[in-house]
Amino acid sequence: MQFTRILIPALLKHRARSVLMTILLATHFCYLPMSTVPKGTTQCIFWGFGSDGTVGANMNTIKIVAQNTNLHVQGYFSTAL
């Protein structure tokens, strides 16, 4: 489970019960978009079927983009559901 902005309202709601959790939020919480992705970044999601080659090919793709352009890249591959 990753901590995302979607969880913040729930955290605030239950903060009375949890002594351990202290979260400081500067601005922009709740339902405002709090994306830290820089402007101009392209984001893509690929849904694949295990062993169909999607993950390997996308690793390859992101390397091709990194090595042949001036763009910054990031890739993450999961089987979570």
Add this chain to the structure above:
Amino acid sequence: MKSGGVTISYLRFGPKPIKSSYLIDSGCTYLAMHKKEYIFTLKARLILAAATEGSTLVLNNAELSEKLPDPFRRLVGQKKTKVFAIDAATVAKKTGMGRLIINIMTAVFFKSLGVLPVDQALCLLHGADHARGRDALEALLAVFAEPSVEPTEVDVNELVLRLRETSSQLCAPLDEPAEDDVNSEASDDAPRLLCSCTVTLACGAATLLTNARLRLARGRVYGLLRANDCGKSTLLRAIHERHVAAFPTVGELVTSLVEHGVGEKPPECNRTPLEFLFADPCFRELDLERSQVSSALQPMGFDQGGRLKKPSG
């Protein structure tokens, strides 16, 4: 990666350094669905959650005529997603790539986003020895760029089976909810479900239902139609006696079983549902006013006297 499971790949790239150490949960401009079955098995909200307005969705789907699920179409309409469909399996076979649909899907990705010149990207992807496949792919992708243009070359014509912008055909317009859907809450994947489970039902030595899917929504009226002795009443009795595991318990939901035996007992049809309910000692214990029950029944399609007006489900 477990073979056969769902895999999700997240890619980001841009001119500035990326320090977002979380999954893509919004602002996604390109979505690819390499297995079309996911459209039917996964929730539309899950698939399209991260998609931004006007994003591109590429489906690896051989049968575009197949009707996409309503929640999916509604969400695609709301987000103004451009849906493309490609029969990657056929294209892969014809371009000499065998089962490797991923080569086709990756080519489509490069073509669609234009992050690299397609020529260069395909070169890097497949190396020089895939020249034949590459030529075919390039021709194919030229068509992809202009979805409305009919392909002219013979080879490509064969390859491009269904490669056209299809959002207009696949997506119901926003102001016109899909049929069967008027009663349920709009833009909700699961209209308050009463139960959704599989039922196996046997009566004596006979098996009546094997892993049959039972899906009941709240606030609807259902009719059960089938020939004699197929197990309609047995199913209702099983539900009434809570032999169906996933059905809400007696404490959560009151059920009444009205049987009007054929040639056995005098029919009970002369009584209105209200009269029937109040004849039940368990129901009387709830201590409800007649008007309360009557008004509770009305949204379900019963009239003032408690009679069913017209079945709606």
